[in-house]
Amino acid sequence: QVALLDIDICGPSIPKIMGLEGEQVHQSGSGWSPVYVEENLGVMSVGFLLSSPDDAVIWRGPKKNGLIKQFLRDVDWGEVDYLIVDTPPGTSDEHLSIVQYLSATHIDGAVIVTTPQEISLQDVRKEINFCHKVKLPIIGVVENMSGFVCPKCKKESQIFPPTTGGAEKMCQNLNVSLLGKVPLDPQIGRSCDRGQSFLSEAPDSPATLSYRNIIQ
C-alpha cells in the first residue's frame, strides 16, 4: 500500500502526471479520501482542490504549511507501507514543514533529482546541505536528462553538459550515492503530459531500463 503526497502547493504536477486531472477529493467521516490510481496507490495534491487546473494558489508560507499539516493529519490514508512525498525544489517552507511534521515518525530518507549542469548541481548541493542540517538521511541522487540519442543518426548529445563532472563527480565529492542516470527521451515528457506510465508505454527503452535499475 503506497501513498503519494504532492506538497508542491503552487505548482502541483502530480495529478496530471498520474492521469488524475479533473479528479476531486472526497470528504468522508474519517477525513479527506485520497484519489486512487490503483487499489494500492492513493494520491493527494492541492491540484484536486482547485476548480480549474489553471487556478493559481497564491499563498505565502504559513498557509502552505497549514495545508501540508492537513494533508498529513486529515487525509484518511488508511494503512500504508510507504508514504512518498514529492516536494518543489528548494530549502524553504515545504521542506522544513514536512521534515518537522514527520519528525516523530521514522523517515527513510530523501531522493534528490538533478540535471547534469553545474547550475543545477549548485542548487542540489544546497539541498544536500539542507538534509545534513535537518539530519535527514539521503538515499541518493538521480541524474535526469543525462544525454540525448538522436533518433535519426544515433549520435548522443549532452544537451545539458556536465561541465563539472555531473552528478557522478558531485556524489563522489560529497560522499552520497548516485542511484542512476536517466537519459533524455522525448517520450517521457509525452507520457507525463498524457498521464500515462512511461514504463509501460516504452518498456524496452534505455530510459525504462535506467528507471528499473534505480528502483532496484
Add this chain to the structure above:
Amino acid sequence: QVALLDIDICGPSIPKIMGLEGEQVHQSGSGWSPVYVEENLGVMSVGFLLSSPDDAVIWRGPKKNGLIKQFLRDVDWGEVDYLIVDTPPGTSDEHLSIVQYLSATHIDGAVIVTTPQEISLQDVRKEINFCHKVKLPIIGVVENMSGFVCPKCKKESQIFPPTTGGAEKMCQNLNVSLLGKVPLDPQIGRSCDRGQSFLSEAPDSPATLSYRNIIQ
C-alpha cells in the same frame, strides 16, 4: 544604467551565470553596494552574502521577504533606468512580496519563461493567472528549450514535445504575447556554467538570433 536583482533566495543562480561567483557585497555609508559586471550593470543576490556557494539558505517565507525588502531599501543602487528582477518559479512569497514592495512605483510588467510541454505550461498558466490577480501587466512569454538540432545529422528533435501546442497555442488562448522561442543549444548551458555571455561566445548561432529578436 541597469540593476539586476535576484530574489531566488534558496536557489540563487545569477552570481554564477553572470561570472560573479566569489564576489562579496560591500557595505558603504549609503548601504550595500551591488556587484558590478560592467559599469552600467549592477547585480544583487543572496549568493553574494554566503560564505560558500554550496551553503543552503534554510529560510521560511517571512525571512525571505525581509531580505527582499532589504535588497530594495538598503542597496545603494544609484540612479537606475531599469530594475530587472529574477524570481524563482511559483506564485508565493517572493512574487507577492516584490509586487507589494514595488506597488508604489510603476512596474512595466512580467516576462514569463516556459518550456514547450504541457506540464510546464500548466504552471505558467498559474503564473499568468497570478499576474492578472495582482494587476501586473504581462510583457510576454518566452518559450525556452524549443527544439534541438543534432550537430551531426541536423535533424531537429522536440526534446520537450509541445503536446498541447506549446507556448504559441497557450499565448493565443490566453491573449498574451509570445516574445519568441529559444532553441536548445548545449552551448547555452556551457556558457552559463562558465559565467560567460552566450551572445558574445556564439554570436551567429540560431539561439543568439532568437535572443536578439526577443530583446528587440
